[in-house]
Amino acid sequence: MVALVFPAFPTVTLPVTGRPERFPVRRIFCVGRNYDEHTREMGGEPGTEPPFFFTKPADAVVESGSRIPYPTATANLHHEAELVIAIGKSGAMVTEADAPAMIWGHAAGNDLTRRDLQAEAKAARRPWDMAKGFDKSAVLGAIRPGPMPDASLRCTVNGALRQEARLSDMIWSPAAIIAALSQLVSLSPGDLIFTGTPAGVGPLKRGDTCKVEIDGLQSATVTIA
Ligand code: MN
Numbered sequence: 001m002v003a004l005v006f007p008a009f010p011t012v013t014l015p016v017t018g019r020p021e022r023f024p025v026r027r028i029f030c031v032g033r034n035y036d037e038h039t040r041e042m043g044g045e046p047g048t049e050p051p052f053f054f055t056k057p058a059d060a061v062v063e064s065g066s067r068i069p070y071p072t073a074t075a076n077l078h079h080e081a082e083l084v085i086a087i088g089k090s091g092a093m094v095t096e097a098d099a100p101a102m103i104w105g106h107a108a109g110n111d112l113t114r115r116d117l118q119a120e121a122k123a124a125r126r127p128w129d130m131a132k133g134f135d136k137s138a139v140l141g142a143i144r145p146g147p148m149p150d151a152s153l154r155c156t157v158n159g160a161l162r163q164e165a166r167l168s169d170m171i172w173s174p175a176a177i178i179a180a181l182s183q184l185v186s187l188s189p190g191d192l193i194f195t196g197t198p199a200g201v202g203p204l205k206r207g208d209t210c211k212v213e214i215d216g217l218q219s220a221t222v223t224i225a
Contacts, residue, residue: 026190034196074114080197081155084109099178110139141218151215165198
């Protein structure tokens with residue numbers, strides 16, 4: 001046993017649908033611009049570049065049903081409804097054909113974004129970390145084990161529909177995303193991958209309840225206190 005100068009931080013975990021055990025979270029990767037209309041609303045041209053990635057720290061995780069404070073340093077907090085892949089096996093340089101075997105399960109997620117800081121970072125050619133990887137920026141429902149058939153993805157704010165798409169509308173499939181990401185880093189059990197959001201991203205204000213729903217998965221719901 002290694003002596004520590006202060007107690008180690010607890011492992012971040014998420015509930016698992018239908019099982020008492022929880023899923024330990026290692027790292028959180030996120031894909032940018034993975035739906036045509038959202039790519040256009042962000043000022044890009046779909047299909048012109050391979051998938052790119054950014055990250056959030058594991059302790060940015062917020063469990064569905066939580067209330068969180070409006071984040072500091074922003075006046076334009078945005079929701080991004082996304083399918084999240086939970087990785088269950090190690091793998092590097094995997095092919096698209098081998099990628100599905102690395103998937104442990106899936107969850108609904110909300111990639112909360114400080115859109116104003118992201119716009120500033122883009123303009124200044126600076127990193128997105130503080131626009132994307134801030135405290136409590138990764139809202140997640142329970143992880144459901146097994147494969148993910150095509151399904152409808154929706155985001156509502158106080159019951160009003162803001163985003164709606166089919167998972168099959170993604171430019172890069174989950175297998176293609178895993179194959180591409182595994183060229184850049186070795187993936188490990190516990191890693192989560194947010195797969196990108198469709199069009200319709202928009203602001204959240206204090207008092208709003210934002211719900212990300214994917215057929216067959218627990219919703220990822222958060223209230224801004
Ligand atoms: Mn996103």
